[in-house]
Amino acid sequence: MAAGRARRASRSLERRRTRGSDAPALCRSQHRVRARPERVLRRRAEMNSRTDLISAATKVFAARGYRAASLRDIAEAAGIQRGSVYHHVTSKEELLLEGMLPALEQTTVEVERVIESVLAEEEPDYEAALRQAITVHMHCLYGNVSLEGVKVYLAENLLATHSDLTSEAKARLRLLTKRHELNFARLYEAGVNAGxxxxELDPLLESYLVLGMCNWVSRWYRPDGRWSLDRVSDSIAATALAGAVA
Incomplete structure (x- = not known):
């Protein structure tokens, strides 16, 4: 009987030892499961921090201008140390481009989609297409992105000489700007050809004029101001069509 109790005790001890040897592996497994979301959270936090930094930089550029704004100004606006800026971006130029490009790229792609859709129709309505292209341009610039980004794009891209930007950055901005201008020119040209x-209209000149009207709105438009975005868009379209329709 004593021998039986000893064997049972030995088996019980062995089971406890076995469970004990498994425990570290189980903890490591649980640790790996927990670590994965922690890494995801860290990456998300870094992305959010970068987004906040770009947003702060865009506001500083809009208020002070690209050349006058310093990394110290941007860091203070973002609530971080100056040296921490380089953890997220490589240069002040990168902050400028990241602040401008979303507005320009979104506007260009959406307007292009509208114009190509109309031109693909058997009997295009060119007047309606111009109204829609202007409305899309206005809502992309002033309705879906920050006004600071729009102001930076217009001030630093259309009005400045780009003397502080690299050749690659200048080329990238010029390419997008020209693509957008030519989209409107294509629409005008098709409307002229259709009668x-x-x-006598010059399609490229008309595209410059209509975009000039649209872009100047950034100087005075306020979302909570006297005129709604649709009202402003309709007025610009009416003015453009009054001078274009045969």
Whole structure:
């Protein structure tokens, strides 16, 4: 009987030892499971910090201008140390581009989609297409992105000489800007060829004029101001069509 109790005690001890040897592996497994979301959270936090930094930089550029704004100004606006800026970006130029490009790229792609869709129709309505392209341009610039980003894009891209930007950055901005201008020019040209717009119109000149009206809105438009975005868009479209329709 004593021998039986000894064997049972030995088996019980062995089971406890076995469970004990498994415990570290189980803890490591649980640790790995916990660590994965922690890494994800860290990456998300870094992405959020970068987004906040770009947003702060865009506001500083809009208020002070690209050349006058310093990394110290941007760091203070973002609530971080100056040296921490380089943890997220490589240069002040990168902050400028990241602040401008979303507005320009979104606007260009959406307007291009509208114009290509209309031009693919059997009987395009060129007047309606111009109204829609202007409305999309206005809502992309002033409705879905920060006004600070729009102001930076217009001030630093259209009005400045880019003397502080690299050749690669200048080329990238010029390419997007020209693509957007030519989209409107294509629409005007198609309307002229169809006899809807006046034959003497210069399509590229008209695209410059209509975009000039749209972009100047950034100087005075306020989302909570006197005129809604749709009202402003309709007025610009009416003015453009009044001078274009045959």
């Amino acid at each position: 809807v717009f006046r034959n």
